Amino acid sequence: xxxxxxxxxxxxxGAQIIAFLREREKLSxxxxxQLRRTDGGxxxxxxxxxxxxxAFAGDIITxxxxxxTVPPAFFELPLxxxxxxxxxxxxxxxxxxxxxxxxxxxxxxxSNAVASxxxxxxxxxxxxxxxxxxDKDTSGAAVFxxxxxxxxRLNGKIEKEYLAVLSGTxxxxxxxxxxxxxxxxxxxxxxxxxGKSAVTHYTVLEQIGEFTLVRVFPKTGRTHQxxxxxxHIGLPLVGDEMYGGQENPNIxxxxxxCEKAKFTHNITNEEMVFTALPPSDFNALIKNSAY
Numbered sequence: 001x002x003x004x005x006x007x008x009x010x011x012x013x014g015a016q017i018i019a020f021l022r023e024r025e026k027l028s029x030x031x032x033x034q035l036r037r038t039d040g041g042x043x044x045x046x047x048x049x050x051x052x053x054x055a056f057a058g059d060i061i062t063x064x065x066x067x068x069t070v071p072p073a074f075f076e077l078p079l080x081x082x083x084x085x086x087x088x089x090x091x092x093x094x095x096x097x098x099x100x101x102x103x104x105x106x107x108x109x110x111s112n113a114v115a116s117x118x119x120x121x122x123x124x125x126x127x128x129x130x131x132x133x134x135d136k137d138t139s140g141a142a143v144f145x146x147x148x149x150x151x152x153r154l155n156g157k158i159e160k161e162y163l164a165v166l167s168g169t170x171x172x173x174x175x176x177x178x179x180x181x182x183x184x185x186x187x188x189x190x191x192x193x194x195g196k197s198a199v200t201h202y203t204v205l206e207q208i209g210e211f212t213l214v215r216v217f218p219k220t221g222r223t224h225q226x227x228x229x230x231x232h233i234g235l236p237l238v239g240d241e242m243y244g245g246q247e248n249p250n251i252x253x254x255x256x257x258c259e260k261a262k263f264t265h266n267i268t269n270e271e272m273v274f275t276a277l278p279p280s281d282f283n284a285l286i287k288n289s290a291y
Contacts, residue, residue, distance in 0.1 A: 001064055001065065001066050002064075002065040002149065002150075003063070004062070005060055005061070005062045005063075006060070006061045007060055008020055008055045008056060008057055008060075009057060010057045013055075013056050014054055014056060015054065016054055017042060017050070017055050017061060020055050020061065021035075021051070021061070021063070026152065028148070030148075031149060034066065035051065035064070036051060038064055042062070042063055043060075043061070043062040044060070044062075045060050046060070046062070049061075065148060065149055067148060069148075071115045071118075071119070071127045071128070072101050072109075072115045073106055073107045073112055073115070074112060074115055075108055075109065075113045075116055077116070079114070080276075082275075083274055086147075087145065087149075087150040087266065088146060088272075089143075090144070090261060090274045091114070091141075091142050092139070092140065092141060092276040092277065093138075093139055093140055093141070093276075095137050095138065095139040096136065096253065098110065098136045099130050099133045099136075100130060100133065110142060111130060114128045118146070127146075127147075129144060129145040129150075129151040130142060130143070131143045131145055131151060132156075132221055135223075135256070137253035137254055140258025141160070141258045141259070141261035141274050141276040142261075143261055150266050153266035157263055158262065159262040160217075160260065160262075161217055161258070161262075162215070162216040162218070162256060162259060163213065163215060163256075163278060164213075164216050164226060164230065164255060164256050164257075165213055165214075165238045165255035165282075165285055166212040166213075166214060166230055166235040166238070167210075167211060167235060167237070168210070168211070168212065168235040169210070170202075170204050170212045172203075174201075175199065175200070175202075176202070176233060177199050177200075178232055179192065179194060179196060180192060180193075180195050180196055180225060181194060181196070189224075189242060190224045190228050191228070192228065196220075198222045198229065199218070200229045201216070201218075202215065202216045203215045208286055208290050209290055210289070211285075211289050212235070226256060227240050227242070227243050227254055227256065230243075231244050231245070237256055238251065238254075239251045239252065239254050239255050240254035240256075248285060248289075250284040250289070251282065251284070251285045255285055257278045257279070257282050258276060259278070260274065260276070261276075262274075
């Protein structure tokens with residue numbers, strides 16, 4: 001259970017509690033309904049209240065968020081934790097690990113490992129909510145919300161920066177604006193064409209022999225976006241066999257790492273920035289590919 005307290009500002013003086021929670025604090029309709037069903041779910045200055053009751057400037061509104069989501073199966077895996085508090089957990093995800101369990105593969109994912117960690121440390125009911133997914137073979141900063149309120153406030157609001165190694169030479173900075181669609185419903189591969197808008201910004205960091213190291217700033221979060229966009233301009237990621245990247249003995253996956261995750265904390269309003277160091281295979285590729 002997560003207990004949160006909010007102070008009613010002047011602009012909501014005399015408003016119903018439900019209006020304050022929905023409009024100012026951005027609680028979802030589902031969460032407000034849950035509060036209605038929870039004994040003592042909403043307090044005004046420490047006294048149980050209905051969401052239709054009025055609140056006044058300076059009142060303290062307290063809500064109790066009880067997570068009724070079923071947690072995934074547990075999977076033992078040491079986590080490289082970059083940050084944790086009552087609302088978020090940020091980890092440096094290893095490559096080769098899926099983010100979420102599926103029907104065919106209900107265990108052995110990062111979400112399962114996070115659930116196991118939360119259970120051991122006594123944080124809630126071990127539910128996991130990954131905010132923005134990383135591909136199985138992509139390493140780097142992965143953000144998990146530890147309650148439904150944190151998840152709702154943060155969804156779609158994380159800024160990420162990636163490092164990628166391209167097969168070929170590129171200079172300067174640029175933008176790739178090309179829509180993405182899924183040509184086959186039973187396959188994960190994506191293609192450029194009439195689909196969902198996708199925009200990727202990039203800046204070249206250095207030339208590494210016949211390769212190019214770039215920093216990437218995706219403005220949308222489509223599946224395989226970075227990989228597909230660079231393949232589209234003739235510079236697929238090293239090791240990305242799905243989209244035409246060169247094989248390389250130093251790395252057995254697409255050379256893509258989420259180096260940074262930035263977001264505003266939903267409770268403290270603090271600007272949070274987390275940096276995940278690249279793994280050994282990514283570093284080996286850069287070191288061993290230089291002239």
